[in-house]
Amino acid sequence: MPSPLARRLHTAAAAAALAITGLLPITAAQSAHAATARVDNPYVGAGVYVNPEWSAKAAAEPGGSAVANQPTSLWLDHIAAISGSTGHLGLRDHLNNAVKQAAGRPFVFQVVVYDLPGRDCSALSSNGELGPTELPRYESQFIDPIAAILADPAYANLRIVTTIELDSLPNLVTNTGGTATATPACDTMKANGNYVNGVGYALAKLGAIPNVYNYLDAGHHGWLGWDSNLGPAVDILHQAAMANGATVADVQGFVVNTANYSALKEPNFSIGDTVNGTSVRQSKWVDWNQYVDEQSYAQAFRTKAVAAGFDAGVGMLIDTSRNGWGGPNRPAGPGPKTSVDAYVDGGRLDRRFQTGNWCNQAGAGLGERPTAAPATGIDAYVWVKPPGESDGASQAIPNDQGKGFDRMCDPTYTGNARNNFKMSGALPNAPLAGDWFSAQFQQLLANAYPPLGSSGGGSDTVAPTAPTGVTVTGTTASGASLAWTASTDNVGVTGYDVYRGATKVGTVTGTTFTDTGLTASTAYSYTVTAHDAAGNVSAASAAVTATTGSSGGGTGNAGCSAAYAVTNDWGSGFTANVTVTNTGTSPTKSWVVSWKWGGNQQLAGSWNTTASQSGTTVTATNLSYNGALAAGASTAFGFQGSYSGSNSAATLTCTAS
Structure with a gap:
């Protein structure tokens, strides 16, 4: 030695x-x-x-x-x-x-x-x-x-x-x-x-x-x-x-x-912090740990x-x-000092249940x-x-x-004495260890942090790479859904701006977007740019054209509906299933479900879908194996979320192509 x-x-x-x-x-x-x-x-x-x-x-x-x-x-x-x-x-x-x-x-x-x-x-x-x-x-x-x-x-x-x-x-x-x-x-x-x-x-x-x-x-x-x-x-x-x-x-x-x-x-709290005279050690999360x-x-x-x-x-x-x-x-900073639990839970990076x-x-x-x-x-x-x-x-x-x-590997498990009887927080459909x-x-x-491509610090003068692989994943008579491949940046991409022609129509943190309120049987051109925390903006992606479907009721229409059901709710988190049904008269190739939460719910994970959240809006897109649905057929996906206060209901929108 x-x-x-x-x-x-x-x-x-x-x-x-x-x-x-x-x-x-x-x-x-x-x-x-x-x-x-x-x-x-x-x-x-x-x-x-x-x-x-x-x-x-x-x-x-x-x-x-x-x-x-x-x-x-x-x-x-x-x-x-x-x-x-x-x-x-x-x-x-x-x-x-x-x-x-x-x-x-x-x-x-x-x-x-x-x-x-x-x-x-x-x-x-x-x-x-x-x-x-x-x-x-x-x-x-x-x-x-x-x-x-x-x-x-x-x-x-x-x-x-x-x-x-x-x-x-x-x-x-x-x-x-x-x-x-x-x-x-x-x-x-x-x-x-x-x-x-x-x-x-x-x-x-x-x-x-x-x-x-x-x-x-x-x-x-x-x-x-x-x-x-x-x-x-x-x-x-x-x-x-x-x-x-x-x-x-x-x-x-x-x-x-x-x-x-x-x-x-x-970074947002330390073991020596107090809130209204109460040590963070007394919070439910820290639980008297040193x-x-x-x-x-x-x-x-x-x-x-x-x-x-x-x-x-x-x-x-x-x-x-x-x-x-x-x-x-x-979290971008500390939680509110309304209580020691709000302070710790609002600021902690570790988002597990326990x-x-x-x-x-x-x-x-x-x-x-x-x-x-x-x-x-x-x-x-x-x-x-x-x-x-x-x-x-x-x-x-x-x-x-x-x-x-x-x-503890079962996402529906409500825990035991070793984790204070909290939900397991596990992802579904996992294979053997x-x-x-x-x-x-x-x-x-x-969810990488530092984000992929990050240099770990210092000034940032390099713009992100332009998004690539922009594709149209679905259209309806009044909407179009897009997806693209994530950009890279030396300090990490923080979001994407979607343009319909020269008009910015949305900003998202994920790599999917659904544009709505469009005119039937019309072609629209879209491009996507990436931005980072330092304000650098990438060049625009290659343009992609989406042509909306007919608004008429003729044969061969594609359509879908989505039904949302909470399957388990433990007061600070929940799991839910969403059933997607083809309501049209022809098979679907793909579908996109979106909803806007009325509370502070946050998406923690999902299965049988690619889901992302921007603000209170969640967008869920089919995977390669469950986008095709025969007329009248259904499929389902699920997700896990967290919240404080009220787990308010959401109204879902489903589009299919």
Whole structure:
């Protein structure tokens, strides 16, 4: 390990200095492995591995090429993943690719080690393949083969960063001992010691490899941020770091918010704020926690870990893959000071129903892009969870991976003691944990913050690119619907202006628009421009012509109606279904439903449609598979929303072509 002073406070200036120091030669005793000594922060001055399998999936999605070159972690979550399978690369394949990508420069390879016996005792979606007593199998069939591959001299020049067994040790803090959140499975794992001993074995075996950097999972602020949890969490991580052959020297740091959604920073309120003499800690959202975001929690965790006996040089990683919370629902400033709850709820970036909600959260967006040494004590922002990979299935799906159905992945679930009986906030139609979830990936792109293409700050003098792919998605006798491909900008597009000829007829934040009040059997020409927060405006898109249909009642008319029904309402949020029916005499090719809310409702997520909100107006367009309806036929889509006050009704308009 480096000296404590080398790591204690690595600011941006210190990081820049570290980037040019180079690597230290190893001792002769270590020459058989031909490895280099560990550096203070493995991410500084280094490239990071881009997983080609994830990258290909991301690039195949509309707009996904904007992030397909970002580095993500490889997940080893079952024994067979080590060698790979048909259509999936194994660990050695990925390492060989990493050597090629490195091309001789300092290079980080990130891997999640995740297959403890009795894994994830408090949830079902990621239950593992090993039973609670199968520690010997974990050691001999999982950790030992991984260690043997990582120790191959062919990979000695890689900086191999491991995330060790997420969720395991934190579960022993909060979900054992007869409390309201305890589970029999977690009590079993605490009693038999296999979580502690399994983590200790992994640390010892992997820590013996000179170019491996072990980071222990340390939960997140919405799980362990209370004094009653944080101290015991540090203690049990220290216990594991001294178990089964391990020492604290085998721990190079900790990782927080792994595969979670907690906001990196909450700019609109802090833990020290008060409203009319009431601390924000007393708000329902904060709920007496000591932290309101992940960066403050990570920095505090590091301080407590060093005080508990970990090396003074340990660093922190924060998973920012899905905690951006951008898009149209991102608050622009603090909430009103009418009450502490109004102040916190109106200003918080994290739009979940409760900080304990973890499965495929509606409204989430990509967070900060992977960055080395972004803040004091933080080694890097990383994407441990590959965006677009599901947290768990929204309904039971038979499988041979030991992955069960957890109700927290069901959008209709009303919660349990671990999330204060709040709605799950999960997206519908989700596949098994780890499988590709296109709808979630599209949501993450749409709600990314910083927005896609953002430089992360500084003045903006570059106009957005012009929108492309403008198409007419539907017409009626009195309306026309358009859609286009999102623009890019160095600080992020904030909206689009739609022109009918030379007249601006609408401004939207999404990429669809419906023009109404038109004359039947008339051709209209439309163009679209993009604008950003700095006021820059793009060139106009290519023009597209929409010809409205006949207003007569002859044969072959296209028409539709839409019926809106709230299916669940819990006072601050709701889910609803919309049924679309072809009321014409000929099949539809496409349809668009729009409505205007009378209250402050906000769209949080949708399914079976592409939906966007501008002000109080929501526009929902069919997807590729449900736009065609025979005369008299129906289809349905749904959405999830939030509100305060009254959940007033809406009048729907449906157009079809």
